Amino acid sequence: MIHITLPDGSIKEYEAGVTGYEIASGISEGLARNVLAAKVNGEVVEANRPITQDATLQLLTWNDPEGKATYWHSSAHLLAEALEALYPGVQFGIGPAIENGFYYDIDLGDRQLSQDDFQAIEQKMLELARAKSPYLRKEISKADAIAYFTEKGDKYKLDLLQDLQDGTITFYTQGNFTDLCRGPHIPNTGFIKAAKLMNVAGAYWRGDEKSKQLTRVYAITFPKQKDLTEYLERLEEAKRRDHRKLGKELELFAFSEKVGMGLPLWLPKGTALRERLENFMRRAQVKAGYQQVVTPHIGSKELYVTSGHYEKYGKDSFQPIHTPNEGEEFLLKPMNCPHHCEIYKVKPRSYRDLPLRLAEFGTVYRYEQSGELHGLTRVRGFTQDDAHIFCRPDQVKQEFIKVIDLVLYVFNALGFADYTAQISLRDQVNRSKYIGSDEVWEKAESAIIEAAQEKGLPTVTEYGEAAFYGPKLDFMVKDALGRKWQLGTIQVDYNLPERFQLEYTASDNTKQRPVMIHRAPFGSMERFVAVLIEHCAGNFPLWLSPEQFAILPISEKYHDYAQQVYDRLLQEDIRGHIDTRDEKIGRKIRDAEVQKIPYMIIVGEKEQENNIIAVRKHGIGDMGNLTVDLFISNFKSMLEDILSKK
Numbered sequence: 001m002i003h004i005t006l007p008d009g010s011i012k013e014y015e016a017g018v019t020g021y022e023i024a025s026g027i028s029e030g031l032a033r034n035v036l037a038a039k040v041n042g043e044v045v046e047a048n049r050p051i052t053q054d055a056t057l058q059l060l061t062w063n064d065p066e067g068k069a070t071y072w073h074s075s076a077h078l079l080a081e082a083l084e085a086l087y088p089g090v091q092f093g094i095g096p097a098i099e100n101g102f103y104y105d106i107d108l109g110d111r112q113l114s115q116d117d118f119q120a121i122e123q124k125m126l127e128l129a130r131a132k133s134p135y136l137r138k139e140i141s142k143a144d145a146i147a148y149f150t151e152k153g154d155k156y157k158l159d160l161l162q163d164l165q166d167g168t169i170t171f172y173t174q175g176n177f178t179d180l181c182r183g184p185h186i187p188n189t190g191f192i193k194a195a196k197l198m199n200v201a202g203a204y205w206r207g208d209e210k211s212k213q214l215t216r217v218y219a220i221t222f223p224k225q226k227d228l229t230e231y232l233e234r235l236e237e238a239k240r241r242d243h244r245k246l247g248k249e250l251e252l253f254a255f256s257e258k259v260g261m262g263l264p265l266w267l268p269k270g271t272a273l274r275e276r277l278e279n280f281m282r283r284a285q286v287k288a289g290y291q292q293v294v295t296p297h298i299g300s301k302e303l304y305v306t307s308g309h310y311e312k313y314g315k316d317s318f319q320p321i322h323t324p325n326e327g328e329e330f331l332l333k334p335m336n337c338p339h340h341c342e343i344y345k346v347k348p349r350s351y352r353d354l355p356l357r358l359a360e361f362g363t364v365y366r367y368e369q370s371g372e373l374h375g376l377t378r379v380r381g382f383t384q385d386d387a388h389i390f391c392r393p394d395q396v397k398q399e400f401i402k403v404i405d406l407v408l409y410v411f412n413a414l415g416f417a418d419y420t421a422q423i424s425l426r427d428q429v430n431r432s433k434y435i436g437s438d439e440v441w442e443k444a445e446s447a448i449i450e451a452a453q454e455k456g457l458p459t460v461t462e463y464g465e466a467a468f469y470g471p472k473l474d475f476m477v478k479d480a481l482g483r484k485w486q487l488g489t490i491q492v493d494y495n496l497p498e499r500f501q502l503e504y505t506a507s508d509n510t511k512q513r514p515v516m517i518h519r520a521p522f523g524s525m526e527r528f529v530a531v532l533i534e535h536c537a538g539n540f541p542l543w544l545s546p547e548q549f550a551i552l553p554i555s556e557k558y559h560d561y562a563q564q565v566y567d568r569l570l571q572e573d574i575r576g577h578i579d580t581r582d583e584k585i586g587r588k589i590r591d592a593e594v595q596k597i598p599y600m601i602i603v604g605e606k607e608q609e610n611n612i613i614a615v616r617k618h619g620i621g622d623m624g625n626l627t628v629d630l631f632i633s634n635f636k637s638m639l640e641d642i643l644s645k646k
Contacts, residue, residue, distance in 0.1 A: 072097035081177035082124035101220030132190030194228035262380030295339035332365035355391035376530035424465035440494035549576035554604035
């Protein structure tokens with residue numbers, strides 16, 4: 001008999017060799033019908049894999065990320081089976097699950113796949129799925145595996161086999177298709193009820209530009225047709241919310257080939273939006289005891305050699321700038337933290353001076369491959385709402401908790417209610433990519449874990465995601481469409497103070513090292529604005545909107561009265577413009593709606609004679625006639641109510 005520990009902590013006794021599926025059946029038939037795989041002692045395996053010793057067990061369904069990943073990896077095998085049935089002789093590279101769905105890299109020889117082929121492939125996948133073919137696992141010797149793919153003529157699988165050791169190789173077969181695969185897989189193809197090919201792209205084999213370019217087929221599957229329909233609807237909504245599309249329509253930002261790829265140009269309205277975000281953060285930082293600093297956009301190469309950034313990122317950064325002086329080199333600033341370390345060193349520090357909180361909206365530059373650039377979410381020049389807290393070791397947890405409070409304040413003010421705090425720790429095996437001793441890493445990791453627990457944050461732990469100098473707490477935010485974005489980040493660092501020889505005089509008059517906390521609640525301003533645009537579909541909160549009103553005169557005769565209203569609103573710091581175009585009022589209203597301007601103020605003969613305004617609200621319509629003073633009073637009351645909730 002063996003003992004199985006379930007997620008609720010209960011321990012049950014079973015005969016050795018019991019499977020996850022059998023355990024699920026003993027709990028409920030409904031659960032058994034939905035089990036896709038099992039997690040045994042932390043390893044995901046097939047639900048029908050025998051368990052032969054005491055173990056922890058989690059039964060994975062569609063609701064579990066690892067259950068979805070198993071489902072989509074099995075679907076990649078189904079796609080391959082369909083392609084082989086339709087295109088005999090096709091060769092296969094790799095077919096992993098990805099965040100949404102899966103892909104398979106294939107070689108069709110001279111044939112090209114297009115969207116015209118998608119429907120036939122989808123139909124073949126569903127036809128094969130209905131056969132409910134089990135995914136059968138078989139351990140195989142390397143010699144037999146090579147013989148199989150040699151006879152089949154699949155050179156990519158033979159290439160993959162070269163890296164595998166004898167005794168570790170497995171095949172999986174479903175229906176008429178056999179693949180080289182570690183697994184695991186779902187019980188049978190019958191779980192796959194809806195399939196959609198999304199697109200095709202080119203992909204060099206093993207990412208090597210000297211190798212042949214394969215066809216990468218992206219697809220997604222679901223256990224219900226309804227799930228697929230809802231997913232496609234969300235994709236359409238995502239297209240409507242795309243920050244690149246809305247950024248152009250709302251005249252927020254632009255890109256220019258002459259300026260350079262990945263270097264955004266902020267237009268007046270976008271700049272107004274950024275400035276309001278920055279002012280919001282500055283006010284919060286002043287209340288929290290931060291001091292604002294400004295540092296140059298470049299620094300001596302030696303600065304980044306000292307910090308370790310050159311060693312870790314030098315090859316991926318912009319190349320050094322050479323001056324007329326022999327051997328003098330500068331780098332575009334990839335990080336603000338080395339500059340802040342030098343500010344700390346400007347004068348001697350005492351334990352009474354700490355914590356010292358230095359904040360900067362600092363623009364940094366990193367060379368991203370052109371294929372990785374994407375609107376504002378992936379750029380080569382971006383501004384961080386960066387700050388570095390230099391504190392004593394006994395202050396670390398308290399300061400960390402204060403930063404968590406600031407991050408949550410930002411999320412609350414901007415409507416990001418659904419988030420998870422990711423505790424990003426070192427890789428448990430490969431320590432070569434990190435600097436600093438195990439002792440300081442353990443201190444830093446403990447401080448983050450304890451602070452997150454004390455604040456009661458919903459957390460997940462990810463190994464291998466730490467920065468090279470210290471662990472992090474990354475905030476993963478879900479937007480209105482349920483997509484995850486990494487926004488705010490907080491990091492504990494014992495290493496840079498050591499590398500820069502930072503000191504303070506302790507109460508016993510000895511010299512001690514401060515601890516450094518890196519934090520950026522917005523993260524990158526560019527990325528944050530992109531996520532915000534898509535989250536609210538361009539309908540920004542009233543306090544943040546670049547323009548809060550548009551005055552729409554019915555004709556040129558009322559421009560003077562429109563100017564009087566405009567001047568009055570401007571005195572009250574209410575932002576907007578007058579639409580003086582020679583257009584009909586209906587067109588002006590439609591254009592203001594497209595621009596997502598919160599309030600439209602219409603002025604004509606009646607409004608001028610009675611010293612009133614006609615007000616429309618974006619997305620709602622006519623709000624009636626008001627005096628300008630009453631509109632200002634109502635506007636300010638609404639704004640105060642919104643700001644009080646921040």
